[in-house]
Amino acid sequence: MSDLNQNMIEKYRNSFLKEVEANVEEGEWVKMCMQCGVCSGSCPLGKHWAHPPQEIFMMIRAGQREAVLSSDAMWMCTSCYNCIVRCPRELPITHIMHGLAHYARRLGLAPKGQPTMAFAQIFWDNMMKAGRVNELKLGLSLYYKDGFVQGIKNSLANMKLGQNMIKAKRMNAVEFFGGHGVKDVSGLQKMIRKAQELEDARIAKYGK
Amino acid sequence: MSAEKKLVGYLCTGCGIGDRLDAKQLLSTAKREGKLQECKQHEMLCNAEGVKMIKDDITEGATHIMIAACSRRAKVEAFNFPEAAMTRANLREGVIWVRPATDENGETTQEMAEDYIRMACAELRTINKPSSSGEQSLNKNILVVGGGVTGMTASLEAAAAGYPVTLVEKSGALGGHAALLHKRVPHRAAAIGTTNSRTADLPQPVDNNVAELITRIESAGNISVQLNSTVAKTSGAPGRFSVEIATASGPTISADFGAIIQASGFKPYDAGQLGEFAYGASPDVVTNLELEQLAKEAGNGPIRRPSDGKEVQSVAFIQCAGQRSEREAHLPYCSGFCCTTSIKQAIYFKDQNPGCDATILFDDLRTPGAAGEDFYRAGQQKMVTFSKGKATEVVPGSSLLVRFQDLILNEATEITCDLVVLATGIVANSGPDPYAQLAFDEAAEGSSEKETLRKALEVAPPSILNLSYRQGTDLPHLRHGFTDSHFICFPYETRRTGIYAAGPVRRPMDIQQAMDDAAGAAMKAIQAVENAGLGRAAHPRSGDLSFPSFRKEGCTQCKRCTVECPFGAINEDDKGYPLYNEARCRRCGTCMGACPVRVISFENYSVESVNQQIKNCNIPDEFAEKPRVLVFACENDAYPALDQASMSGRELTPWARVIPVRCLGSINLSWITDSLNSGYDGVVLMGCRRDDDYQCHFVRGSAIAAERMSKVGDTLSSLNLEPERVALYEVAITDIERAPKLINDMADTIARIGQSPFKF
Incomplete structure (x- = not known):
């Protein structure tokens, strides 16, 4: 870099x-x-x-x-x-x-540690795992991005919101254990890798 | 002539006049008090039948007609009777529309109307139908002074309209400064529908058109070009200017012209004053005009810098160099062309070498003209860097260091470059200010003022027109040496009738504006020629046939008229009497207002014609408690403002009696003293804005009136009257709310301080 x-x-x-x-x-x-x-x-x-x-x-x-x-x-x-x-x-x-x-x-x-950039990375990593965004894990990763103690504080502060979302069936606690994804995750990852290769080649050639 | 005088009046009862006023009473007033032989009533005087009635009467011998109907500014096409002398009593806008239609106001409204009829009849008895002096002459030849783009364009325009032109150029070639340019700024915007994309087809610098103009001049047939020549002497008036043209080689040529266009252009600002930018200290600091020379020498190859001939790889343009600055020896104004010129020059560098860095340091980028913004984008498209910054210093060296304050990032910073171009401005190439010479002549011998004026005169430029006028050799200046004209209302009219200024001598401008200007001035010159041929006035009383004359037996040779005429129309004859040049006169009447012995008059406008109006207005005694406010309203702005106020339903005090005047400058102080003496309670004078930002249609009239009125306090105190009884206001044509309010305020003032003690 x-x-x-x-x-x-x-x-x-x-x-x-x-x-x-x-x-x-x-x-x-x-x-x-x-x-x-x-x-x-x-x-x-x-x-x-x-x-x-x-x-x-x-x-x-x-x-x-x-x-x-x-x-x-x-x-x-x-x-x-x-x-x-x-x-x-x-x-x-x-x-x-x-x-x-x-x-x-x-x-x-x-x-370093620019929050928008950090969130973008968390989002990307989260999505690449199963081919879908796991909202529960995305939220938790964001809460805990600055360490365990801050994560607990963030979680407690938003507890009420989380409970309401579960009640309203907007969030499922079971998603924490694996969660659902696309049918062919490795196929998707392969596709994205190819796209990245193409983009890198283009940037190398044209600058952008 | 006077034996055959037949005075006829006409009363219109249309537009509600008949409903609101007692017509029978008005007719009798006109006949008995107005002393008209006859007075007719018509229900709609401005219709074909009414107009025919008047025309028939004129055919049958009516010489003087009084029309009591609407404002003199209304129905001018219908009531156009050049065969008779005419006055108008303003019963519609002046009376019924400004007064509420209630019973308790009926009496004062009727009185107002009767007064206006008495006044119109009295005026009618003092005037005669104006006819031209007989001195007019038609000379279609036009003299153009200056052979630059402006002068050439003016010549071509006038010649194309069929008016032969003589073009006098001081140097040995036509073209002026424009001929020195490598290319010029485009005059056309991008094509309609050009998208705002990065690759849009935007206007680019275009080839110089000077050679083409010269070819057209040569092939025009009716343009005679005098190179290496100057104007040695100009005398006469529009229609009969007699000019001596001094040539470098041959004898002096004498010729007569109908009108003159002065297109003497500009001089570049002396960049030697710009030490802070290392001008003079480094040959690589050049002005925008000098860069054109470098670009021309380079052709389309790389532009090389003067010091060592190195190809320029980086260039900085410093905008507003020595301009828009209050510092001494700087120009306080914007020269108007330098922003687009710098964009054009930066594109020279970019076109020839896209890798060359071109930075324009600007404070406010202004790109006038049709191509303006598109041309700015063209520069940006080519990667010209525009930095909003104010250059503070240029440090000379093998590579120049430009220090500047970045106005966006708010920091002092610097760039290095091979060449610095100073966007310097222009100075008007005017002749000496004629009033500087007059002021010097009139200053007391040995005074310090005289010394200052003498020093200013020593550095004055040589005369361009060499006018043999009482009021100096050249066109008067407004500010910073630019010719005096009104930038919106009458841009080409100078203060010397029949002589029109065009191009950068008038105000800073670019090539396209100068060409438009030249066409405008050519049209005005043609108009002046034709008007002079018929003995008619030029702007703003265009078409007026009346002209001032004076009673020689009464003249005391005080010369005030010759000094105060804003247009230098009056010379002196061998015996010291004023010598009028009708064709130079704009008919404002400032001379009439100036004359202490009241000997100057027009056929249809005189001290007496207004005096009679003042006298024939009924002044009720003090017990009637009906004060009278006399209003002198300038016919150009104040009177139309009052008309407009009336149309939009504003109320006016029933005590007001309004007399329109040609210009406040025509107001003779005797009118003020006479009216106060005869029992008027207050006098309001309404004229146009004066001095530097004037709106006065006669340039100086309003200012001269204000000067005269500053002395009216003595008159008032000698009469034992309160100073509040006379008020002078500047009124614009848009002052619809304010104009009637000022008059109503005077009525309030009188209610407060009491009526005049001079009522009988």
């Missing part, structure tokens, strides 16, 4: 903008931003971001590579699409945010 990072630094010594254009999904739109700030003003979580979208675009142009890629700003995007709807230049801002987050993770620069 960090080799890739070094390679990219070498390759795009002058222009982080060009790097983004070549490697980030929808990154070629970044240059078209006209810095009006409507995206930042429209983002419902904007004030909690270290760098709202407009600023991220400006940082990319200013070549602030480390600051952008190690930022947790783009991980904060909830895909509400307000920015896309409102951007006067019609930039796919939501997609660019996810593209940047994904690229930062590929380079190993994403902030």
